[in-house]
Amino acid sequence: MKKSKVTIHDISKALGINSSTVSRALNDSSSISTKTKQRILEKATELGYQRNSLASNLRTNKTNTIGVIVPRLSRNFFSSVISGIEETAYEAGYNVVICQSLESLQREKKIINSLLSNRVDGVLISISMETTSCEHLMAYKNHGGPIVFYDRPCDFEDCSSVSINDYEASFEATEYLILNGCKNIVHFSGPQVLALYRNRKKGYMDALKKHGLIFNEANCFESMLLKKDGIEHAKQVLKLKGVDGIYSANDTAAISAIQYLKNQGVNIPEDIAVIGFNDDPISTVIEPALTTINQPDFKMGKIASSLLIDQIKDHKTERDSVVLSSELVVRDSTKKATR
Amino acid sequence: MKKSKVTIHDISKALGINSSTVSRALNDSSSISTKTKQRILEKATELGYQRNSLASNLRTNKTNTIGVIVPRLSRNFFSSVISGIEETAYEAGYNVVICQSLESLQREKKIINSLLSNRVDGVLISISMETTSCEHLMAYKNHGGPIVFYDRPCDFEDCSSVSINDYEASFEATEYLILNGCKNIVHFSGPQVLALYRNRKKGYMDALKKHGLIFNEANCFESMLLKKDGIEHAKQVLKLKGVDGIYSANDTAAISAIQYLKNQGVNIPEDIAVIGFNDDPISTVIEPALTTINQPDFKMGKIASSLLIDQIKDHKTERDSVVLSSELVVRDSTKKATR
DNA sequence: CACATTAACGCAATCGATTGCACAACATGA
DNA sequence: TCATGTTGTGCAATCGATTGCGTTAATGTG
Structure with missing residues (x-):
């Protein structure tokens, strides 16, 4: 001792x-x-x-630390973003503290408070699925540090953000299904409180419209898109009859749905074609391999991090909204036999 | 502003x-x-x-924070452990800062230094694959805080640790392959600098011995067990001829090997049976579903965390080595047709 | 050689919260 | 009435590092 x-x-x-x-x-x-x-x-x-950094930080009133709030570490997408954040941050001489909200607003608030009282120089956040208002973030901003949103932006004046072109990606995915012959496409959508999922749904709807297909609210299943949700949705899909395409707002739900459907004797993609979102590593393991949308996760982390650090260092006041483009990765879950 | x-x-x-x-x-x-x-x-x-926690912590000389060092966040096993750690820590009123070493000793050292200078009250660590000596950890211990190892212990006097029964699990897995008729079993093993992987290899060897099979060093492939390593090993396996079983020290390598082998026309499990380690979620998605070893990841985190907190609070001096037991989960990658 | 610079270092206040000790006001019991 | 407690607050030092300003000593300039 x-x-x-x-x-x-x-x-x-x-x-x-x-x-x-x-x-x-x-x-x-x-x-x-x-x-x-x-x-x-x-x-x-x-x-x-x-x-003793405590003493030093107290005196200088800066910690050289940025706080990162992430919904779930277990999602591959987020751990990649974190790696990107860390790379840029370390190069710039910043430490990174990672906190997971587990999609809970209450935890998010606690985390913000803790970061505040520990005087981090800035915060990177992807808000939780429960977060409808951003008051707690306002509180943070008023007390000092800058905030940058990544992946899930908040309708929030005066903050930079990095996200992807959800609407366009979604539109493209749905259109791809249509061009492959699907006429009755179902959408697994996430909580509509998040702009992210609203945009994805909008893209889906507009693609239908463009091709003269009727949008039906009953064809949209909203959930947290967990594994169990995918299974639940798949059951609903079977009840609906005549569904020939599924566009899921994430891979997790898409994959559990595929597994369930296969067990029920449904042929993928012949009977039902499926597209996911995220391009998780697992999507190359499922059979048939999942067609999905690849997001530049690592890059997103790097950009978010550098936007934040610029604000911290230069006290920049202009705010940027960076929108990265994603890419449709075609695999076997959508390959229809050419007629 | x-x-x-x-x-x-x-x-x-x-x-x-x-x-x-x-x-x-x-x-x-x-x-x-x-x-x-x-x-x-x-x-x-x-x-x-x-x-202002900085001022408070400086004065009281404690931060109510524990540092967690993890090799990679992207591994499902580790993110589950972290969730366990957080749960226990939060209940006890401690904050958690998470750092990933990316299996690099250099980064591990930097992290330790940073945690030290930020005066965390204690550290939970799973050492990197490059970590052969523990001098840098000694330095930390001498300067104050207690350390508890989880998953990958270090040959280190005077530290508590939580791990699983690697040897027994490994023995059981290998024996299971043998009892299912495998006579020529290959082992994908991790860096032998880690006791963990040495134990797994030993279990494999001893199971062979027990059943009168000859151990052959050429049947052991050592790597970091990444996806690409699994593929590489699979190629070697095919060159060896006559291999009828693979026991991989993690799921990642097992699964990429299965994918490669299937592409080469090998039937799993008829031609080659495969067992992995970890029970990653992905192991239920691969076809055939992977037989593997389930570890109590969340529980491990909770126990490690509470061991550490006990040391911090009570200045306990006795050290515990908790060994949790794992469980063989039989799926289709080993089901031989009953003769 | 006198004076102006510059280089190298010391003094002491400061960051914000904590805490042992002192002290005042009031209540209680003998 | 006086000694003794009890409660509730204030005083000031302290944690360890930083930094503006002042003070030497050494060096340069004319």
Whole structure:
């Protein structure tokens, strides 16, 4: 239990040098002679000195840390975004603290509070599925740090955001199904409180319209798009009769639906073609391999991170809304036999 | 850019009450009258006060935060462990900061340093595949906080750890293959610097021995067990001829191997039976569904977390090595037609 | 050689919250 | 009435690092 708390004052005493000089030396200040710097550095390692960031951050009023709030770590998409965020952040000398909201507004609030009281320099957030209002975020912004939204933006004035072209991607996916002969396409959609899922639904609807197909609210199943939801939706699909296409707003639900349907003797894609969203690694494992939409997750993380850091460093006031483009990845779950 | 920095002194002035009283009131100290507490609380919310944890932590010399180092967030196993850790930690009033080493020793060292200088109260770590020595961890321990290992323990005196019965699980898996008629079983093994993978290999070897099969070093392929490694190993397997069973030390490699082998016209499990390790969700999606070993990931996180917190709180000195038991989950990748 | 610069370092206040100790006001018991 | 408690607050030091400003000593300039 050696509670060895070596401070700059210990070094200071050991060397008979004022602690302010020690501090400057450790920060490689140019106003300290090379010789003294070396003596100090040596003594520091000798004593096993470890800077106390708490004290430093308190004094300077900055932590060089950005907070990242993510709905779920277990989603491949988010862990990739995080990797992107970390890469950019580390290069710029920032630390990253990761928190998961588990799609709960209450937890999101607690996390924001904790980040605030720990004085992170900025926050990257993908809001939870329960988050309808952004008051708690307002509170954060008013108290200081900048916020950048990624993936799931918030209808929020005066904040940068990075997202993908959900509407267009969705439109393209639905159209692709139609061009492959589907006439009765069902949509698995996420919570409509999120703009993200509203846009995806809109894209689906407009593609139908463009091709003269009738939109029917009964063909839309809304859920959190978990594994169990996909199964549930698949059951509904079978009851509907005549469905020949499914466009799911994520891969998880698409895949569990495929599994269920296959068990029920449905042929994919002959009877029902399926498209997912995200391009999770798992989508190449399912049989038939899932046609889906690939998002530039890593890149999204990098961009979000650099937008935030720019704001922190330069106190920039202009806000950007970056929209990245995704890509339809065609696999076997939509390949109709050519007639 | 309202840099509203409301401190206890602002409240103190606004109310004509000493800041020490304010501090005590905000901490709900019993030595402050209910009336004053209320006045202070009201004023605090009115001014939008947000405690500065940096100052508080500096003074009290504790952060109520535990650091978690994880090799990769993208592995389902680890994100589940994290959820377990968080649950227990939050209940006990601790914050959690998550860092990923990406299997790099260098990053691991940097992370340790950062956690140290941020004065986390304790660390939970699953060491990287490159970590052969634990000197950097020693440094941490000497400077204060307790460490608990999870999943991948380190040959390290005086630290608690939580892991699973790798040897037994491995033995059972291999034996299961043998009992299903396999006579020429290959092992995909992880970096032997990790005790974890050494144990899994040992279990494999001993099961062979028990059943009179000859162990052959050429039947062991060592790698990081990534997707590409699985494919590479599968190619080797085909060159070997006569292989009728694969026991992979993780699911990722097992699954990519299965995909490759199927493409090459190999029948699973008729020609080659396969067992993985981890029970990733993906193992129910691959066809045939993968027989694998399920680990109590969430539970592991909870236990690791509570072991650490006990050490932090009670300054316990005894160290525990908890070994959780895993379970063989039989699916289709090993079901031989009954003769 | 006198004076102006510059380089190198020390002094002391500061960041915001916590806490041991002192102290005042009031109540209680003998 | 006086000694002794009890409650509720205030005072001031403290955690460890940073930094504006002042002070030397060394160096340069004319």
